[in-house]
Amino acid sequence: MSQSASAFYPVGIPGQPWGEAERAQWRARQRRQRSHAEDVVAAVQELAVRFEVVEYGRLAPEAGGHPLLALHTRHWDPALPVALVTGGVHGYETSGVHGALEFATHHAGDYAGRCNLLVVPCVSPWGYEHIQRWNHDAIDPNRSFREDSPAPEAAALMRLVAPLQGRVRVHIDLHETTDTDESEFRPALAARDGKPFVPGGIPDGFYLVGDTARPQPAFQAAIIAAVEQVTHIALPDGNGRIIGSPVVAHGVIEYPCRELGLCAGLTDAPYVTTTEVYPDSPRATQAQCNAAQVAAMRAALDHALAAG
Template identity: 60%
Template sequence: MNNSQAYPIGTPGQKWGEAERLQWRATTTIKREYQQEVVPKIKALENEFVVEQYGALSYDEERYPLFSIKSKNWQANKPTVLITGGVHGYETSGVHGALKFMANEAKRYEQHFNIIAAPCVSPWGYETINRWNPNAIDPNRSFYADSPAEESANLMALVASLPQEVLVHIDLHETTDTDETEFRPALAARDGIDYEADSIPDGFYTVGDTELPQLEFQAAVIESVAKVTHIAPADANGQIIGSDVVQHGVILYPMKKLGLCGGVTNCQYGTTTEVYPDSPKVTDEECNDAQVAAVVGALDYVLKNHRT
């Protein structure tokens, strides 16, 4: 299947230039409001945590401030946990799952960890229900020096400002039907390559780091989430989204090489979650709960098994 035939923007076999990027941006619209749906939930946590603005997006700095939520009693002798959500703004449960964990579960882990969450890394993407930022750049392929994505650069600066190395990083994502109907065809068109159709896995899975898989840790996350929602099976080729399934519900990516948010730290324990919100078997709230369960499973594993 040829990308240029499937996607209405661009010329066959040619990468997009500025004109195509502007044409694409003109197709985006505000569908929900960050200041109404997300910021109030962040502000509601101010009594229990330190809520700080760590940046703002230049597209509209007043509309798109970036917030972190972190432990009040930050101590040098505690390991640090980073939770990120909304790196792809359209992946709703990443945002609201991070907020739900902070509201309902984080306090019971604070005696063991310093916790910091960046619940909505890409608020423009959240509002337009988009994978990219307004410049047709994917923030989750842009975590590297001199990043072209403001969203990624701001988060990298936040991580660099932390007083200790991060031990645990959980990056909360979704895989949706629109990945196949919109975002992958758009990516192929943008890059001037052929679009290869793929299938969307029905269920939750995790992506570990090829360089440090921590498969027992990944298994603990899967086990925790399985109490809330179903785990994605491998396809007929033993794969999920084109990557080999290395154990039940787990695939691996080279995080730093691909510029993924999962490689933004040098953490010992890292996982990227992938919830499937379009399944008829789940509700939106169950998707949020699956994200919470993933963080809980990760932290419980580290508490039980990590030795300094």
């Protein structure tokens, strides 16, 4: 989408931040396109024979009333470290949700006796159903992991994880970077905040976002090496950047996760990363995207648990 075509988002007045009327107008444009109950809740219920299923919150009726569900190791051992997997913080990022479920279904057993698993496959059910980055209130959950969070999805997850602080060894947060980031979500963000939209680029391939406070280059490299067996890794642009951030290693950039209110800043785990799959690449299928997420999870857990 060109700058001229995307300069005006069809909600609100350019240069003026949205109020409640504009948020309601934006919400009226959204359409339910898939079922959280059929795709996520049903899969979680099938896994109840192997995991403890925890409903750690529920969205308000106007946001669909969806249960917020987590899977955790049935025979929880307080002596073992905790591995946290989060998907669907941005509900439209499909492989994060389904990759987490595939991992729980086919690979979680490999970590029995090595760690306690806490898998949260779909943090934002309304976003999942509407294939939307924001929640029902036009708030980005992945900028809302902070005290007095305005996003109920983020606040509920923070409450779930709070008792585990100091025990989480590794946290992997599963995301995607899509073409609609540039065509829809970034223009909407600019309009919502009353700012001009500045066009950017979408990298072709998988990459990781590490935390500037906890870089762990060997950990990030191990994940990239594993994913590279499944799908291609994004290359930097002509300025040595991916989505505007300097590349610090092959396929790796860094953000100050806690400062930005990102899910990756949720815990004080020493090993933290955010995956970014590119599902719109002509070189990657949906199955490959899910497999890339699974490969990233396995490599992250293997490295973090071996490192101690």
